[in-house]
Amino acid sequence: MSNIVAIVGRPNVGKSTLFNRLVQRRDAIVDAVSGVTRDRHYGKSNWNGKEFSVIDTGGYTVGSDDIFEEEIRKQVNLAIEEADIIVFVVDVEEGISPMDEEVAKLLRKVKKPIFMAVNKVDNSMRDANAVEFYNLGLGEYYTISSINGSGTGELLDAMVEEMTDIIEEETELPRFAVVGRPNAGKSSFINALIGEERNIVTDIAGTTRDTVDTKYNRFGFDFNLVDTAGIRKKSKVKEDLEFYSVMRAVKTIELCDVAILVLDATRGFEGQDENIFWLAEKNKKGIIILVNKWDLVEKETNTMRDFEAQIRREIAPFTDVPIIFISALTKQRIFKAIETAVEVYENRKKRITTSKLNDTMLEIIKHNPPPSNKGKFVKVKYCMQLPTPTPQFVFFSNLPQYVKDPYKRYVENKMREIFDFKGVPIVIYFRKK
Numbered sequence: 001m002s003n004i005v006a007i008v009g010r011p012n013v014g015k016s017t018l019f020n021r022l023v024q025r026r027d028a029i030v031d032a033v034s035g036v037t038r039d040r041h042y043g044k045s046n047w048n049g050k051e052f053s054v055i056d057t058g059g060y061t062v063g064s065d066d067i068f069e070e071e072i073r074k075q076v077n078l079a080i081e082e083a084d085i086i087v088f089v090v091d092v093e094e095g096i097s098p099m100d101e102e103v104a105k106l107l108r109k110v111k112k113p114i115f116m117a118v119n120k121v122d123n124s125m126r127d128a129n130a131v132e133f134y135n136l137g138l139g140e141y142y143t144i145s146s147i148n149g150s151g152t153g154e155l156l157d158a159m160v161e162e163m164t165d166i167i168e169e170e171t172e173l174p175r176f177a178v179v180g181r182p183n184a185g186k187s188s189f190i191n192a193l194i195g196e197e198r199n200i201v202t203d204i205a206g207t208t209r210d211t212v213d214t215k216y217n218r219f220g221f222d223f224n225l226v227d228t229a230g231i232r233k234k235s236k237v238k239e240d241l242e243f244y245s246v247m248r249a250v251k252t253i254e255l256c257d258v259a260i261l262v263l264d265a266t267r268g269f270e271g272q273d274e275n276i277f278w279l280a281e282k283n284k285k286g287i288i289i290l291v292n293k294w295d296l297v298e299k300e301t302n303t304m305r306d307f308e309a310q311i312r313r314e315i316a317p318f319t320d321v322p323i324i325f326i327s328a329l330t331k332q333r334i335f336k337a338i339e340t341a342v343e344v345y346e347n348r349k350k351r352i353t354t355s356k357l358n359d360t361m362l363e364i365i366k367h368n369p370p371p372s373n374k375g376k377f378v379k380v381k382y383c384m385q386l387p388t389p390t391p392q393f394v395f396f397s398n399l400p401q402y403v404k405d406p407y408k409r410y411v412e413n414k415m416r417e418i419f420d421f422k423g424v425p426i427v428i429y430f431r432k433k
């Protein structure tokens with residue numbers, strides 16, 4: 001099950017501004033904790049308790065004006081195929097343009113929920129001007145101002161009505177998603193792992209979702225690969241669209257337990273790799289990094305160590321993620337890769353008993369308590385793991401509001417040292433008791 005919202009529309013109508021507003025709250029928190037630079041085009045958000053991903057198609061249009069139209073048409077078609085909800089943004093200042101009409105024509109045929117957002121309605125004077133958008137034949141519209149936020153709450157209320165509660169289905173087998181930028185070697189890795197589909201045991205067609213999990217047994221491990229069919233069957237048209245690869249990554253990450261991020265060793269760890277990494281982290285999925293095409297790298301002393309150090313700098317403070325140097329071509333360390341993915345899967349399911357957690361963590365906190373604030377001392381009384389699919393811990397204390405991020409990170413690092421959550425995002429809350 002996924003809730004993927006795609007924002008479409010012609011350039012300059014305010015898609016990015018709306019995107020920022022839709023993902024802001026959640027991203028702001030994530031940024032503060034991890035010190036990550038925010039990715040512009042996709043993010044994770046929630047509203048009224050529903051979680052969803054938002055993709056801004058706008059940022060992907062490159063090139064001159066005359067190829068814009070074709071690009072936008074492709075993006076709208078992909079959004080129609082792949083997203084769960086589409087927000088079509090139009091601009092009240094400009095009124096209906098021929099491009100809007102084109103997009104509306106594509107959207108009129110679609111069965112998925114479509115929300116037309118008439119943007120730049122910054123004041124009620126402009127409400128009346130929005131009426132002309134009825135002519136696009138998409139029915140009701142929402143008047144919003146992405147800049148000052150008015151109307152966006154109503155839009156979100158209506159959108160989440162169409163969303164499902166994402167409940168992580170308990171499966172017996174680990175679900176792995178192989179993600180990475182185009183040409184990193186994802187298909188080659190999958191082929192090296194499973195050998196041209198010869199080892200398919202069963203195809204489990206998702207009943208409530210439009211992707212396919214395929215069950216494999218390799219090297220003695222049972223696992224599902226999420227949507228390998230989708231990765232391999234893609235058409236030529238889709239291949240060169242960055243938006244397409246992002247869409248697939250967003251989708252398969254939502255459906256997996258562990259994201260296997262494939263990098264191209266000859267290119268390093270770059271922007272798009274980082275974006276996918278943090279997307280998996282925000283989705284609280286297990287992560288392993290495979291540095292592929294290692295056969296092509298000139299090995300001198302410390303090449304591997306330096307490469308690894310560079311990646312760890314980029315992913316700080318979530319640094320205990322397994323990094324494995326592989327070659328899909330020569331099949332070097334393919335076994336190690338899958339073995340590690342299974343380990344991360346187990347780490348993510350790990351349950352620490354309340355007594356063990358309190359015995360170890362309260363002792364550590366006693367020796368190094370949170371800094372006092374305005375002469376008041378924070379006392380942590382007890383802690384427990386929450387019954388969530390991914391490790392989350394709550395520490396009860398008298399003054400939780402005084403516990404700041406650096407201290408939370410300290411606690412997280414201690415927990416990682418003691419309990420081994422390699423490759424797994426963990427969340428720590430301080431609550432009042």
Ligand SMILES: Nc1nc2c(ncn2[C@@H]2O[C@H](COP(=O)(O)OP(=O)(O)OP(=O)(O)O)[C@@H](O)[C@H]2O)c(=O)[nH]1
Nearest residue numbers: 011012013014015016017058059119120145146147
């Ligand atoms: N008055 C007003 N201006 C807005 C509003 N939302 C966006 N804008 C302005 O419209 C311009 C375009 O906004 P963007 O968010 O970059 O538009 P976009 O659709 O993402 O554009 P592309 O990235 O080119 O596809 C910017 O100058 C924004 O400040 C709004 O609600 N009211």
Ligand SMILES: Nc1nc2c(ncn2[C@@H]2O[C@H](COP(=O)(O)OP(=O)(O)OP(=O)(O)O)[C@@H](O)[C@H]2O)c(=O)[nH]1
Nearest residue numbers: 181182183184185186187188292293296327328329
């Ligand atoms: N030398 C070397 N080449 C590799 C390796 N893995 C993949 N390649 C080559 O890299 C190119 C891209 O590999 P693919 O497996 O198609 O990459 P992909 O990530 O699936 O690419 P997309 O389908 O575009 O997303 C192909 O030419 C592969 O032969 C490797 O370990 N070593």
